Structures are given as C-alpha cells and as structure tokens.
Amino acid sequence: MNICEIRTAYQEISEYPLIKYESMRAALEKLIRENETDTRKGARQILGQAQKKIEWLDMELERVRKMKAFDESYPDAEYVCGIDEVGRGPLAGPVLTAAVILPKGFIVPLLNDSKQVSKKHREELYDVILGNAVAVGVGMNPASVIDEKGIEFANKDAMRQSIRNLNMEPDLVLVDAVKIPGITYRQDSIIKGDTKSAAIAAASIVAKVTRDRMMQEYDAQFPEYGFKDNVGYGSAAHIQALKTCGPCEIHRKSYIKNFVKV
Numbered sequence: 001m002n003i004c005e006i007r008t009a010y011q012e013i014s015e016y017p018l019i020k021y022e023s024m025r026a027a028l029e030k031l032i033r034e035n036e037t038d039t040r041k042g043a044r045q046i047l048g049q050a051q052k053k054i055e056w057l058d059m060e061l062e063r064v065r066k067m068k069a070f071d072e073s074y075p076d077a078e079y080v081c082g083i084d085e086v087g088r089g090p091l092a093g094p095v096l097t098a099a100v101i102l103p104k105g106f107i108v109p110l111l112n113d114s115k116q117v118s119k120k121h122r123e124e125l126y127d128v129i130l131g132n133a134v135a136v137g138v139g140m141n142p143a144s145v146i147d148e149k150g151i152e153f154a155n156k157d158a159m160r161q162s163i164r165n166l167n168m169e170p171d172l173v174l175v176d177a178v179k180i181p182g183i184t185y186r187q188d189s190i191i192k193g194d195t196k197s198a199a200i201a202a203a204s205i206v207a208k209v210t211r212d213r214m215m216q217e218y219d220a221q222f223p224e225y226g227f228k229d230n231v232g233y234g235s236a237a238h239i240q241a242l243k244t245c246g247p248c249e250i251h252r253k254s255y256i257k258n259f260v261k262v
Helices: 003-014 018-034 043-071 119-132 143-149 149-165 199-223 237-247
Strands: 080-086 096-102 135-141 172-176 185-190
Touching: 003 018, 003 043, 018 043, 018 119, 043 199, 080 149, 080 199, 096 149, 096 199, 119 199, 135 149, 135 199, 143 149, 172 199
Parallel strands: 080 172, 172 185
Antiparallel strands: 080 096, 096 135
C-alpha cells in the first residue's frame, strides 16, 4: 500500500459507528499487521496513530464497563433505570428528563455525561441508545409550570413522568444527585451519577438530544432569539434579543425579570 492508501484506510476505519467498536478494533489491528514492515516515516506515523486509537478504545471501553458494572452491582435489580434531566438553567424552553433501562452487558464507547460528549457523538449515541435500550421514557414541563410551581417541582414532576412513560416497571431507579418524591420504586441518588452509572449517562444523552431538537423546532417559530445556537440559555445575543423584542411564549418569566419587564 502506498502512504495515501494507508491514510485513507485509517480514516475510513476511524469513521466506523460507535456501536461497531469491535469491528473498528479488528480493522485497526489488521491495518497495522499488514503494514508492520513498512519503514517509511509517513507510514509509521499513521500506524502509530492507529495503535494509539486501539489503546484509547481499550481504555474507553474499560471506563464504560465499570459504569455498567456499577449498575449491575445492585442485588435483585434486573431492570435498572437511570434518570437524568436537562434544562434547569435556561431562560427559555422546558425542563426535560429521560429514563433509560439498558440491556445487560450493553457497552458503547463515549457513553458519558452529555456535557462531556461532542454534539456529533451525542447524536450518534442517542440513536444507539434508542436502538438498543430495553425501555426509554421522557418527561417534561414547560416554562409555564416552571414559573407557576418552581424549577424543583417541575424537574421532579418531569422525572416522575419519564418513569411513567417507560413501557415496563423498573426494579431500581438511579438518579443523578436527587431523590424523586412520590414514587414507589426503590431508588438511589448518585452524586455525579452521569459519570458513574451507564444508565444515568444514557438518560443524560437522551434528555440532552431530545431537548436540543425541541429548541431547534422553536427556533423556526421564534428565529430572533437564536434558539438553534443557545438552546434557551442566556447568551449575550439572546439577552439582547430579549431586550429588543421582549419575551416569547416559551420564555420563563421568573428567569428573565432581571433582563426585561414581564
């Protein structure tokens, strides 16, 4: 193979879907094996990148295995549901929660707190999670509920909704940092749960992507606020639009009173 062919092969392997990690690793090993006697500097550099990719993949898979082992360490809990939320802080849009039950042994690279994952990989993980999860439920409350009853009520009520919207009963509910009042299921509150529990991390991804897509749709209705970019958070441009145009129907009146008269 010439160096251009080696580089192209490496780039193609690097673009494998996350769920195809076993095929990616095998292809990288094959690329290194087939060119191991190539002494050209350019070839050695690319093959070195391939070896580092294998090492990264092994470390990443071990990290996710530990997260999944955490979920599966609870006795008598076959169906472990992770719950996480997104949207506590924005000036506009809903607070949204997701509940996810993953199958036993489910491993995929980059599964993590959604804030630690790029937009591209969040979108890919979202599809992988929905395509493999035992059950997924989503709950939400709009700005009107947040204004009327407060963010704590709106958030925990959305969590209860997400559990109700599962198509099955969980044996255990794992929640990132909070307790959910008013549910009968066994639950455990995990500090920094979206980095310790695979199920909570999956819920974090589902919640983030779902809400971001909703804000994209709101951007089409209210383009002046830049929701496609700020997803409702208080960027400088968003605050300026509030001052110029006033609020729209999805703004949280209790959140924007320091910026505009409501």
